[in-house]
Amino acid sequence: MVSYNPACYLPQSWSSQLPNAIACPPPPSYFSTAYTYATSPFSSTYNTLRTMIDALLGLPMLSFLLIPTFSSYSTSLNLLFFYLTWSTLVLSHPPLRVEIVATLAVRTLFYILPSTFFLLFDALLPSAAESLKALGDTALPFKNASRERTMRTLRVLGWSVLNILLGVTIQALVEVLFTRVLLIRSALRVTTALPLPFGILKDLARGYLLREVVTYVLHRYALHESKNSLSRAHNEWYHSLSTPFPLAGTYDHPLAYLVRSFLPTYLPAVLFRFHLITYVIYMAMVSLEETFAYSGYSTVPTNFILGGMARRTDTHMLCGGDGNFGPWGLVDWIMGTSVGADVLDDVVAEADKHDVPARIDKMKSKAGKKVNGKIEDAKNVGGRRRTRRRSSS
Structure with a gap:
């Protein structure tokens, strides 16, 4: 001033x-x-980004989700500090800036930086990375690569980052269209009021379910089974990659990327009008999903979920897009378009891994023994009562 x-x-x-x-x-x-x-x-x-990161890092997410059930003094104090920081952030900056900076920060922290780390690990330590790759050295884009192949890989990485920026630009244009042209409420809720934990879980559940359905429909019918310029561009760009590698999850023709990835992810947030905090959590989960699904590693965190997604992504690219159109494989399993192991096979494999049938049988035997013990005790009590009655008579 x-x-x-x-x-x-x-x-x-x-x-x-x-x-x-x-x-x-x-x-x-x-x-x-x-x-x-x-x-x-x-x-x-x-300054907006720094304030937002301070606000998000100052709140234990698990404590936030469990506040209504297990509240404590420290949890309430953390929530109070988070609310004050969040309110200051929202009131001191335009909502559009807060939304766009938050989206860029999430995509950078949970997709670009981890994927870049995996890519550098693959390039600098190819022998160590090869033993971790599900497809071996074919998933190492820089190993023994010619100059032409290296330049092509760099172009792929450049287009991947540009597509992310394109998606954020479209998101900003949608907000400008809603608030300044159509004069209606914003696509996302950027308010000082915090969303309730149950509301966050509900929005995440239905957002992921709708994303799975929309991704399957657009990916299968618009980019594979339709004979148009968009499907040809998708085949020439995305399916020119022989195997997935880090940062390749957002590589595609720009229009095909919007149809395959951006629109199915952004549409549920607009339809259900996510709170920005919910949207940040949602985008962080989607970014981590893309990071590990395209990492090419055979072992990933939560191997039951991310491991199955990575295997279906590998199969989709290897078979030229003949199946596995959805990220989670749920609609593919329902529609019969799964290629290789489907989501039900992942459930069975995870159950066998943890020996679930044996544990269930063991629990049944324990429960049966307890029931039999209760029956025997009841019989013994009844027998003692009859003996007492006879002796008294």
């Missing part, structure tokens, strides 16, 4: 005689003005 200085309204001859402490400062130069205009968006964006 610019302070008021009465000395600036005095004649120049008078102002020149005043001490420097109270004299009117000279106007800023054109270079200084241009520099301020050029850097102010970046500085404000950085």
Whole structure:
């Protein structure tokens, strides 16, 4: 904020005689003005991002989800600090800036940076990475690669990042269309009120379910079974990759990427009008899903979920898109378009891995023994009562 200085309204001859402490400062130069205009968006964006990260990191997510059930003094205090930080962030910055910066931060922290780390690991330590890859050295794009293949891989990585920026740009344009052209409420809720834990879980569940259905329909019928320029572009771009590798999850023709990935992910958030905090959690889960599904590693965290997704992604690319159109494989299993192991096979394999049938039989035997013991005790009590009655008579 610019302070008021009465000395600036005095004649120049008078102002020149005043001490420097109270004299009117000279106007800023054109270079200084241009520099301020050029850097102010970046500085404000950085401050927004820093405040948002401080707010999110200051709240234990598990405690937040369990507040209604297991509340404690420390949990309530953390929630209070988070609410104050979040309210300050929302009230001090435009909602559009908060939404776009949050989306970029999530995509960077949970997709671009981890995928880049995996890619550098594959490039710098190919022998160690090869033993971890499900498809061996064929999933190492830089191993023994010619100059032409290396340049092509770099172009793939560049288009992957550009597609992410394209999706964020479309998201910003949708918000501008809703709020400034159509004069209706925003696509996402950016408010100081925090969403309830049950509301977060409900939105995530129905958002993921709708995303699975929309992804399957668009991926199968618009990009594979239709004979149009968009499906040809998808086949020439995305399916030109022989195997998946880190950062390849967002590689595709820009229009095909919007249809295959961005629209199925963003549409549920708009239809159910997610709160921004819910949307941040949702995008973080989607980003981690894409990171590990396209990592190419045979062992990933939560191998039952992410491992099955990674195997279905590998199979989809290896078979040229003949099946496995959905990310989770649920609709593929229902529609009979699964290629290789389906989601039911993953459930059976996970059950066998943890020896679930033996555990169930063991629990049944324990329960049977307890029931038999209760019956025997009841019989013994009845027998003792009859003996007492006979002796008393």
